[in-house]
Amino acid sequence: MSTIALAAPAAMPGAPARTSGYLVLAPSCLVLTIFFALPMGTMIGMSFMDAQTLSPTLFNYQRFFSDGLSLAGLYRTAVMSILVAVCVTVLGYPVAYYLARSRSRWRALVFALALAPELAGVVLRTYGWLIILEDRGFINDMLTHLGVIASPLPLSKNLFAVVVGLTHVVLPFGILSLTTSIQGIDPNLERAAQMLGASRLAVVRHIILPLSVPGIVSSLLIAFTMAASAYATPALLGGARFKVLATMIYEQVLFYIDWGFAAVMAIALLIMMLMISFLGIRYEARRSSRRSNREGGAS
Template sequence: MNTLAIELPATAQSRRIWSPFAYLALSPSFLGLSIFFALPMGMMIGMSFANVETLAPTLDNYARFFTDGLSIAGFCRTAIMSALVAVSVTVLGYPVAYFLARSKTRWRAIVFGLALAPELAGVVLRTYGWLIILEDRGFINDTLIHLGIIASPLPLSKNLFAVVVGLTHVVLPFGILSLMTSIQGIDPNLERAAQMLGASRPAVVRHIILPLSVPGIVSSLLISFTMAASAYATPALLGGAGFKVLATMIYEQVLFYINWPFAAVMAIALLVMMLAISFVGVRYESRLRARSGNLKGDAT
């Protein structure tokens, strides 16, 4: 059976796509982004160059950020915390995502509900739950002391460990969904063919599933990193007063020190960090997709 393929000229396609109706359909989105995103961002950037007392243009706020040891420490602490959360979410969420993507039993619905269950409660409620578990007189330390395993409480709260645990619990459902979508796009026949050729289940996962699900892994890392970097409640409650990240430092500058220009500089630094990580991740993912497309083209 013969088929006839008709290709439209590029000019005709472009006219069809970019018609006045397309601009009219996109205008509400452009208007909403301009009012609720572009305008506030422009105001924040302009405020970052203002003097806190005279509002005169100055670069002192940026100079203070790069010379103040507390600001740089908060920036580095935010990056380390977000990276640890991103890795933890991806590593813990991958087995669950693989099970949800491949399982056809009744347990799939139960596991899927348990994976999304943390989103049914608020972030503050979940954070207080971890605070009760991890504090010095919390469930873990009281149990270990009662069993005679330790003599004094372990430092499980008010530090980086507690914040990473709490944020991992908060962000984990988003990482699972991202990974599950990527794994579902992999043809199950590839796994069956590899097993028929003698490959074990770990070998199939290592040599087939993991390489083909790299875009989902990158997406999970990006989502987890950006959500952890912008989180406030969990670092403030589980980290305590001594654990300062950019989100909590911005809060202090706005409400306690009434220094909005310096808070705007911190917000811009946080935004630049997230945009840089997202740019690197998206570029890496696009290269992987282009490489897989070239391999498919060579195979055909």
């Protein structure tokens, strides 16, 4: 998570300001306690309880690790998220490079095209992919008309469809984080490399790619976490044939009404996300400590 520098205007510090400071903070704390902290606590508590009798048990966890379906769901979630992360970063990189470096008047258009879909909401975009990928959808229809295929290709209700849909959902965020990172690279470094005889390809390989690794890492992490926690896209494009943790949690709550087990699944998803965030934080910390070492050595 990003941190905010607390460099602030110097108000005259004094006791009344302090009190009013805590006072204005109270509503936020209250809302987050009642509707976030307490529910999270309740959910963790529920995971250790039998849904009917409310007596303490580890059964829900045993079931998660032994019924096969749950671990398979976890595995599918991870594979899907990794694929989305890679697709987003690979597809986003050229666009991000263009956005970071171009000064042409087309830049604004590309920027708008790349980011505007984010405003459209997940449903619209997923619906668009449904129309395109369905058995009787755009692509299959066209290929059948052209006589390329006899029976429709299996393009929807599977891993492929979900990865396509989620890549589309997450791509703008990947592009943004990559653009920021590439913008931070001094363009003179590229010019310097060119003056030293490096070809475009060599400049990309030896200068831009290594220096944008932080952006690539953050794009991968953002894409992974967004994909792993997505609900609507896997629900609509994966359907009953391709279930991930998010859709399985929904089923447990609303169809099977097994709260304890739903809680365990939610906790599994949460832990996976926290582990990924932790990796990101560790990477960031290592990088900044390396940087400060380097600066310390130079002085």
